[in-house]
Amino acid sequence: MRPVLYWFRRDLRLADNRALSAAVETGSPVIPVYIVDSQDVGGASRWWLHNSLDALGREIKSRGGELVLREGSPERHLLELKEETGALAVYCQERYEPESRAQASRLAESIDLHAFDDNLAARPTALTTQSGTYFRVFTPFWKTATALGTPDLPLPVPAQLRFADCRPHSVPLDDLALHPNRPDWSGGLRASWSPGEAGAADLADRLESKLADYAQGRDRPDLDVTSRLSPHLHFGEISCRQVWHTVKQMELHARSTAGAEALLRQLYWREFSAYLLYHYPQLPTSPLRPEFEYFPWSDNAEHLQAWQTGRTGFPIVDAGMRQLWQTGWMHNRVRMIVASFLVKDLMIPWQRGAEWFLDTLVDADLANNSASWQWVAGCGTDAAPYFRIFNPSLQAEKFDPNGDYVRRWVPELAQKTATGYPDPIVDHRVARQRALEAYDSIKGIRTSRSVPQPGESSNRNDPPCAVATNAAK
Numbered sequence: 124m125r126p127v128l129y130w131f132r133r134d135l136r137l138a139d140n141r142a143l144s145a146a147v148e149t150g151s152p153v154i155p156v157y158i159v160d161s162q163d164v165g166g167a168s169r170w171w172l173h174n175s176l177d178a179l180g181r182e183i184k185s186r187g188g189e190l191v192l193r194e195g196s197p198e199r200h201l202l203e204l205k206e207e208t209g210a211l212a213v214y215c216q217e218r219y220e221p222e223s224r225a226q227a228s229r230l231a232e233s234i235d236l237h238a239f240d241d242n243l244a245a246r247p248t249a250l251t252t253q254s255g256t257y258f259r260v261f262t263p264f265w266k267t268a269t270a271l272g273t274p275d276l277p278l279p280v281p282a283q284l285r286f287a288d289c290r291p292h293s294v295p296l297d298d299l300a301l302h303p304n305r306p307d308w309s310g311g312l313r314a315s316w317s318p319g320e321a322g323a324a325d326l327a328d329r330l331e332s333k334l335a336d337y338a339q340g341r342d343r344p345d346l347d348v349t350s351r352l353s354p355h356l357h358f359g360e361i362s363c364r365q366v367w368h369t370v371k372q373m374e375l376h377a378r379s380t381a382g383a384e385a386l387l388r389q390l391y392w393r394e395f396s397a398y399l400l401y402h403y404p405q406l407p408t409s410p411l412r413p414e415f416e417y418f419p420w421s422d423n424a425e426h427l428q429a430w431q432t433g434r435t436g437f438p439i440v441d442a443g444m445r446q447l448w449q450t451g452w453m454h455n456r457v458r459m460i461v462a463s464f465l466v467k468d469l470m471i472p473w474q475r476g477a478e479w480f481l482d483t484l485v486d487a488d489l490a491n492n493s494a495s496w497q498w499v500a501g502c503g504t505d506a507a508p509y510f511r512i513f514n515p516s517l518q519a520e521k522f523d524p525n526g527d528y529v530r531r532w533v534p535e536l537a538q539k540t541a542t543g544y545p546d547p548i549v550d551h552r553v554a555r556q557r558a559l560e561a562y563d564s565i566k567g568i569r570t571s572r573s574v575p576q577p578g579e580s581s582n583r584n585d586p587p588c589a590v591a592t593n594a595a596k
């Protein structure tokens with residue numbers, strides 16, 4: 124019987140995989156494939172991908188198959204594999220990044236492609252406001268998305284899953300150079316994470332003990348109460364449906380529903396970010412509020428390096444940046460603090476911060492990262508106002524009240540005399556004032572188009588057509 128190709132994308136799992144189940148339902152044997160492409164960038168993400176492919180490959184092997192690994196253009200490899208194996212069709216999950224969408228539409232021209240919307244609870248095209256426009260604000264989006272109903276129950280690994288006997292050429296995993304060597308800097312990542320479907324399931328099981336404290340404690344980086352599922356969700360080692368139903372089950376036995384509700388709401392921030400990227404593909408590079416094209420950023424390389432290496436002299440900022448460097452992850456509250464510090468205290472363009480995060484986060488996700496940076500910078504659709512500037516010391520007092528988080532990641536501050544710890548690179552009060560003045564200078568700028576329309580790129584060359592009264596003062 125002629126096989127079908129199963130193209131793994133951001134769904135590196137066998138359970139609750141709708142596209143894989145559909146491939147199996149054809150009755151054809153399956154050839155599983157992953158193609159490393161130009162979107163698989165970022166050192167920490169590539170480390171994760173190496174380990175996740177390793178875990179998936181072993182799982183497939185234990186079921187009698189072999190995961191075919193390739194590198195380069197997915198279109199070229201899938202067409203080649205189709206020729207080589209006589210495959211009838213390609214099955215895959217749909218992805219929403221602009222490049223992924225372009226890949227799938229090119230591929231659909233020359234191959235029988237079955238792409239399944241399987242990554243999100245709410246398909247981005249399914250949601251519009253009552254007036255038929257796209258959502259720009261989270262809360263109404265969330266209400267509409269959740270009103271669509273309960274996500275479907277998760278599916279098991281398809282019982283009839285059968286792999287094809289043919290063994291097309293596969294690049295050995297080590298030859299893909301996803302894992303760092305010379306030097307191998309991944310020790311901290313290895314100590315912190317277990318990439319793969321089993322690692323995701325373990326963390327999901329552990330949610331039970333965290334939910335009781337989640338609503339109150341999710342902003343506390345010194346506590347371990349958030350799920351840490353973000354890299355597993357990003358790589359699709361667990362589906363949003365699996366997380367949703369796991370949490371709902373746990374809620375039945377919980378004394379309060381607040382933790383479960385708060386966690387499920389966060390899952391919808393992930394949906395909202397994907398929605399924004401789908402409708403505003405310029406999200407990773409251009410501010411959604413066009414006046415920010417004229418913001419007087421200060422691209423200071425020394426300051427950027429101090430921030431990246433956790434040597435700004437602001438303990439909570441440095442703790443976050445060092446946690447990121449060592450483990451590939453940072454607590455959400457601290458992500459907001461370090462991002463605010465970069466964009467407002469240092470006035471470095473948010474895109475520099477987003478690039479650094481994409482390289483160093485194990486959960487680096489084009490949608491979540493871009494939307495979150497625009498949110499902190501104040502230039503996104505439903506953003507924190509630019510003039511709300513975090514004071515890093517007050518944030519630390521509030522969210523790391525005993526200083527445990529800071530001492531853990533900045534150990535020199537745990538000693539009596541903090542030798543070798545840098546002085547603050549800026550004076551927060553002065554920096555705050557400078558940022559507010561810069562913000563005032565763009566506040567009233569009217570660009571020729573107030574807000575980019577969905578699918579349009581905002582044009583850096585558009586001149587402002589009226590200048591702010593404030594700026595003219």
Ligand SMILES: Cc1cc2nc3c(=O)[nH]c(=O)nc-3n(C[C@H](O)[C@H](O)[C@H](O)COP(=O)(O)OP(=O)(O)OC[C@H]3O[C@@H](n4cnc5c(N)ncnc54)[C@H](O)[C@@H]3O)c2cc1C
Nearest residue numbers: 349350351352353389390392393455458487488491492495
């Ligand atoms: C500047 C900045 C950059 C960020 N970059 C990323 C990124 O590249 N990838 C990423 O997954 N998240 C990103 N986030 C969002 C958030 O910080 C992480 O999703 C969260 O810290 C992951 O930890 P957790 O799994 O324990 O979250 P939990 O609190 O347990 O939340 C459960 C899940 O909900 C989703 N989620 C939670 N908060 C958010 C949020 N604010 N936006 C979108 N989804 C959310 C995640 O998938 C997360 O795993 C960023 C936030 C900021 C402020």
